[in-house]
Amino acid sequence: MSSTTFSPARLLVFGATGAIGKYIMEAILAARPAFQHVTIFTSANTAVTKKDLLTRWKTGGVPMSVFVGDVNSEEDVKRAYQSEAPDTIISALGRGALTIQTNLVQLAAQAETVKWFFPSEYGTDIEHNAKSPNEKPHQHKLALRKFIRDSIRPEQLHITYLVTGPYFDMWVHAASPLLGGFDPSKKAASIISDGEAKVGFCTMPDVGKFLVAALRHPTESFDKALKVQSFVVTPNQVLGEYEKQTGGDKWSVTYVPLEELRAAETKAWHETPGSATGFTLRRIWAEGGTLYEKNDNELIGIGPDDTENLAYAVTKALKQ
Numbered sequence: 599m600s601s602t603t604f605s606p607a608r609l610l611v612f613g614a615t616g617a618i619g620k621y622i623m624e625a626i627l628a629a630r631p632a633f634q635h636v637t638i639f640t641s642a643n644t645a646v647t648k649k650d651l652l653t654r655w656k657t658g659g660v661p662m663s664v665f666v667g668d669v670n671s672e673e674d675v676k677r678a679y680q681s682e683a684p685d686t687i688i689s690a691l692g693r694g695a696l697t698i699q700t701n702l703v704q705l706a707a708q709a710e711t712v713k714w715f716f717p718s719e720y721g722t723d724i725e726h727n728a729k730s731p732n733e734k735p736h737q738h739k740l741a742l743r744k745f746i747r748d749s750i751r752p753e754q755l756h757i758t759y760l761v762t763g764p765y766f767d768m769w770v771h772a773a774s775p776l777l778g779g780f781d782p783s784k785k786a787a788s789i790i791s792d793g794e795a796k797v798g799f800c801t802m803p804d805v806g807k808f809l810v811a812a813l814r815h816p817t818e819s820f821d822k823a824l825k826v827q828s829f830v831v832t833p834n835q836v837l838g839e840y841e842k843q844t845g846g847d848k849w850s851v852t853y854v855p856l857e858e859l860r861a862a863e864t865k866a867w868h869e870t871p872g873s874a875t876g877f878t879l880r881r882i883w884a885e886g887g888t889l890y891e892k893n894d895n896e897l898i899g900i901g902p903d904d905t906e907n908l909a910y911a912v913t914k915a916l917k918q
């Protein structure tokens with residue numbers, strides 16, 4: 599297959615109704631010209647609990663089918679790959695299901711029709727610097743990249759990792775003051791370090807937009823980790839935007855030293871590992887782990903005015 603002649607038409611999406619999967623699906627279904635066919639592979643439970651969402655999508659005008667199966671079942675996955683004949687697979691599986699993807703990729707490489715696979719990434723650049731290989735939250739994604747490097751040839755299957763950095767929509771709402779966050783009801787913020795270090799963000803709708811842009815640019819996207827960003831700003835600029843949009847008063851701000859976050863991170867991995875990932879990722883983002891000399895927006899045809907900007911993202915956050 600030559601990359602210049604391939605154009606994805608039949609998509610299969612894992613994790614389509616999840617936190618980021620929903621945004622990816624909305625963008626895929628809204629894309630024009632429309633994709634020929636979209637299949638969602640989903641669990642029996644989700645098929646029932648999110649029936650209304652699935653019905654809305656199915657009646658939205660783009661040919662779509664729902665394949666109900668178990669992602670852990672090789673038979674179910676093979677059947678989906680055969681019966682739906684996808685040429686491109688997009689995984690938006692959650693963190694708990696990342697290791698399953700080795701099988702999904704291997705089966706995709708063997709499937710006759712499948713040419714392209716997007717593993718579930720949509721987050722931090724897991725190969726950013728010398729410290730990246732040791733970061734605990736990266737391990738499953740790194741293992742999948744290693745498996746792909748060692749075992750999958752581009753002639754069998756092309757791979758694209760969409761690296762988006764933190765979702766602004768989630769970053770502004772932190773679970774603990776130690777993690778940084780903005781509370782409009784109290785006009786209060788907590789900010790890691792001095793708030794002057796830039797962070798590259800994506801909004802969740804823009805993740806869907808970037809995914810569709812990658813689909814429209816196969817040659818530029820094949821076998822790459824695409825780094826995409828809605829905007830790059832400092833936490834103090836975010837604070838300034840909140841202050842401006844809430845009447846101009848100064849907010850009360852607690853600055854959390856990086857050392858304090860690092861100590862909380864170590865404690866969380868010892869005592870409550872289930873909640874520790876957030877600490878590590880916020881530390882990485884505050885340390886410059888989302889910054890590049892140049893991102894890949896332009897490579898896939900996304901210009902400066904095509905993404906959501908800080909002002910718009912704060913307006914949306916204030917309405918939540």
Ligand SMILES: NC(=O)c1ccc[n+]([C@@H]2O[C@H](COP(=O)([O-])OP(=O)(O)OC[C@H]3O[C@@H](n4cnc5c(N)ncnc54)[C@H](OP(=O)(O)O)[C@@H]3O)[C@@H](O)[C@H]2O)c1
Pocket residue numbers: 612613614615616617618619639640641643644669690691692693694695718719720721722762763764765768
């Ligand atoms: N950049 C950021 O700020 C950020 C934030 C959050 C997540 N992410 C990344 O985005 C990707 C998707 O995460 P998400 O939070 O959107 O996913 P999620 O909502 O937790 O899960 C997505 C879907 O995965 C399927 N799934 C099947 N087995 C699962 C299991 N054992 N554990 C979890 N999910 C399972 C479920 O779909 P079915 O029932 O349909 O099978 C579920 O709805 C991940 O790679 C994650 O690291 C990035």
